[in-house]
Each structure stands twice: as C-alpha cells, then as structure tokens.
Amino acid sequence: MLIELRPGTSAEAAEEVAARAGAHEDVTAWPVRLAGRVFVVVSGDESLAHVPASPAVLARRPTPDGHWLVRRDSGVAPREVTIGPPLSGPPEAPRQVGVVGGPRLWWAAGPCALESTEDAVETALTVRAQGAHALRAGLSKTRSSPYHFPGRGLRGLEALAEIRRAAAIPVITEVCDPREVAAVAEVADCLQVDGRQLDNRPLLAELGAQRRPVLLMRGPRASLDDWLRAAEFVFTRGNSAVVLCAGATGTPQQPGFGAITALRARTELPVIFDPSHSTRSASLVAPAALAASAYGADGLLIESCTKPERLYRPGDAAHMFPPESLADLVATCERVRDSARSLEVSC
Structure with a gap:
C-alpha cells in the first residue's frame, strides 16, 4: 500500500506518518520522494497498517498488482x-x-x-x-x-x-x-x-x-x-x-x-x-x-x-x-x- 502525502509535506511530518502507519511489528513503513511527490510505502499485512488521520495525508493508493508507482496513470514514472x-x-x-x-x-x-x-x-x-x-x-x-x-x-x-x-x-x-x-x-x-x-x-x-x-x-x-x-x-x-x-x-x-x-x-x-x-x-x-x-x-x-x-x-x-x-x-x-x-x- 502507498499513502500519498500532500505536496510540501516536511521530512519530519512524513517520518511521523510512516512511524504511525508501521506501528505494528509486522508492518514496515518508510517515506519516499518521487517526481516531486511524497509517499509513505507500507510493506506487510495491510490489515494491520494504520492510515493516520493526519492533515498531511492526501490519499491512500491501493497496490493490488504490486506496481502502482510505475504505472502510466500514476504520473510518477519518467518518460526519459x-x-x-x-x-x-x-x-x-x-x-x-x-x-x-x-x-x-x-x-x-x-x-x-x-x-x-x-x-x-x-x-x-x-x-x-x-x-x-x-x-x-x-x-x-x-x-x-x-x-x-x-x-x-x-x-x-x-x-x-x-x-x-x-x-x-x-x-x-x-x-x-x-x-x-x-x-x-x-x-x-x-x-x-x-x-x-x-x-x-x-x-x-x-x-x-x-x-x-x-x-x-x-x-x-x-x-x-x-x-x-x-x-x-x-x-x-x-x-x-x-x-x-x-x-x-x-x-x-x-x-x-x-x-x-x-x-x-x-x-x-x-x-x-x-x-x-x-x-x-x-x-x-x-x-x-x-x-x-x-x-x-x-x-x-x-x-x-x-x-x-x-x-x-x-x-x-x-x-x-x-x-x-x-x-x-x-x-x-x-x-x-x-x-x-x-x-x-x-x-
């Protein structure tokens, strides 16, 4: 799962969202910046992950096929x-x-x-x-x-x-x-x-x-x-x-x-x-x-x-x-x- 954060989210705020999303011992989460956008990558059992009610959170991006970021419609993958x-x-x-x-x-x-x-x-x-x-x-x-x-x-x-x-x-x-x-x-x-x-x-x-x-x-x-x-x-x-x-x-x-x-x-x-x-x-x-x-x-x-x-x-x-x-x-x-x-x- 991916959690997209709002543009301009600070590194500290992104780390805080990651820490709350990956609070369970069977979940790992970390922030990543790509194409000028900020995401929190959530790895593990999604049912155990917590998407915090934070003003920094823009959207939850489900990843059922395991590759949302590289998709054409994600707007993240570079053409060159x-x-x-x-x-x-x-x-x-x-x-x-x-x-x-x-x-x-x-x-x-x-x-x-x-x-x-x-x-x-x-x-x-x-x-x-x-x-x-x-x-x-x-x-x-x-x-x-x-x-x-x-x-x-x-x-x-x-x-x-x-x-x-x-x-x-x-x-x-x-x-x-x-x-x-x-x-x-x-x-x-x-x-x-x-x-x-x-x-x-x-x-x-x-x-x-x-x-x-x-x-x-x-x-x-x-x-x-x-x-x-x-x-x-x-x-x-x-x-x-x-x-x-x-x-x-x-x-x-x-x-x-x-x-x-x-x-x-x-x-x-x-x-x-x-x-x-x-x-x-x-x-x-x-x-x-x-x-x-x-x-x-x-x-x-x-x-x-x-x-x-x-x-x-x-x-x-x-x-x-x-x-x-x-x-x-x-x-x-x-x-x-x-x-x-x-x-x-x-x-």
Whole structure:
C-alpha cells in the first residue's frame, strides 16, 4: 500500500506518518520522494497498517498488482532517463550524456563481460567514434553454468574506471550482489540487472538507494507484471531512473518484440531492446534491431568487440556485431522507427 502525502509535506511530518502507519511489528513503513511527490510505502499485512488521520495525508493508493508507482496513470514514472553526467561522479567523468526515451534512438555497445582492459579500451573508443551513447561491459555475470567466466567483479572496478576515462564515455555494468552495489555505483554510470536477478529483492532495494540509473533486463520466463514489480522495488527506495530492456522470451527463446508495445500501454518508463542476447547470433542482430525499432524501442543494447576471438567464454564471440558497422545499423534503425511512427493508426 502507498499513502500519498500532500505536496510540501516536511521530512519530519512524513517520518511521523510512516512511524504511525508501521506501528505494528509486522508492518514496515518508510517515506519516499518521487517526481516531486511524497509517499509513505507500507510493506506487510495491510490489515494491520494504520492510515493516520493526519492533515498531511492526501490519499491512500491501493497496490493490488504490486506496481502502482510505475504505472502510466500514476504520473510518477519518467518518460526519459539520462545516462551519464551531470550525475555525481569523479571530476574526470566523461562529458557525454545520453537520454533514453528522447526523440533520438539511444544505444550502447560493447562486450557482454569486461575481460581484457586493453581490448575494452579499444572497443570503447571504437563504439564512441561510431556514435554510441555508452559502453556496455559487465563486471559480474549471472551465468547458466558454474564453469563459465563469471566476470571480474569488484576486482575489475579499477579497470572499468580506466576505460571510462580513456574513452570518455559513460559505462553500463552489471551487478549481482547487493553488497557490491555502492562500490560499483561510484564508477559506473548505469547499473544493469540480469533478468535472472529480478527476484533478488535485496539487490533491487539497494539499487533503489543509489542515484544511478538502473537497467532492468527481462528474464525469459518473467511476465510483464514480474518485470514491473521489479521496477517498483527500485522506485519504493527512492530511485525512479529505471530503464526496461526487452530481449528473448518463451521456450524455446525467441525475440520478444511484443513486450515493447505491451509496456507502452502500462508504463511511461523507456524501453530498449537487446538484439544480441535475444538472437545469440551476430548475423541476426541487425534484423532484430530493425524489428525492435519498428516496434518503437527507445534504444538498443548491442554486444560488440574489436577482438571477439580473444573472449574467454565459449560462444560469446558469435554474438558480437562488428563495431565498424554500428553507425550504419543505428542510422537504418532510426529511419525504420521514424517510418513506423508515421504509419501509426490511432485506435
């Protein structure tokens, strides 16, 4: 349940409402400010929660589906999310900024996992020259096998910072452990969550406590409600800078383009598409990216590397789209998206 408070409610008054709403030992409540509005999040048995008769209380917002804040009609979820400065960061942070959900197609490219620092710098410089808004390079990976390279984890933070400085480009990296979120947020411009981590509630809560954008991948078996509830977990901790990333769904897995349009009816949050993981083939990245653009994706997350033959994980090289062709691909995707929009029919 959510209790919305009146605009201008002080922090002290919000804390008082939260304390009274969560007075029962089986209920937890805390205030959160989102989109210039003030809410008290009530977690636990709603029948035990108390909505105080306070002049600060504006309305009670029932949450039967578990995701009211991210809904289109809530007026809370942002249509645009900025990745890169002016977010807090070290003085040497790249000046480049990308807006996901704006008029232009946002895109990021790079290797699935951060491996060789030298190769990653070369890739970062190449994709930046191609027009990329950010570099993707995972520090931690939720692998399907315990014998596959799990990523460098916190050991790779210094390398990630070096790549970010050398290429002057924002970086997106994956985080799996809630204990590592704060440290990774000191370096990365955007924190990525694998679809298999959508049920990792401690991780989502910790991401919500940060002020870095969060990229939520959809798991292949996750419903739209599962996905939106994961975003809601981040929102309820105070962070509304969430981007949703669609990919493969079903068994056998196929690119889930329909999720892009389905989400449009349910949330304002920007939605991008991963044509690499959804197809598992570099030869299919372009068709999938074009299809996602026709469906109205706000951006693309593409696997690319200048030295794919040197990647550790068997099979990762097969996903890598040639970096020298990225600009042409994205330009074509933008034309397709514009053409599709010109043909939209109002229902």
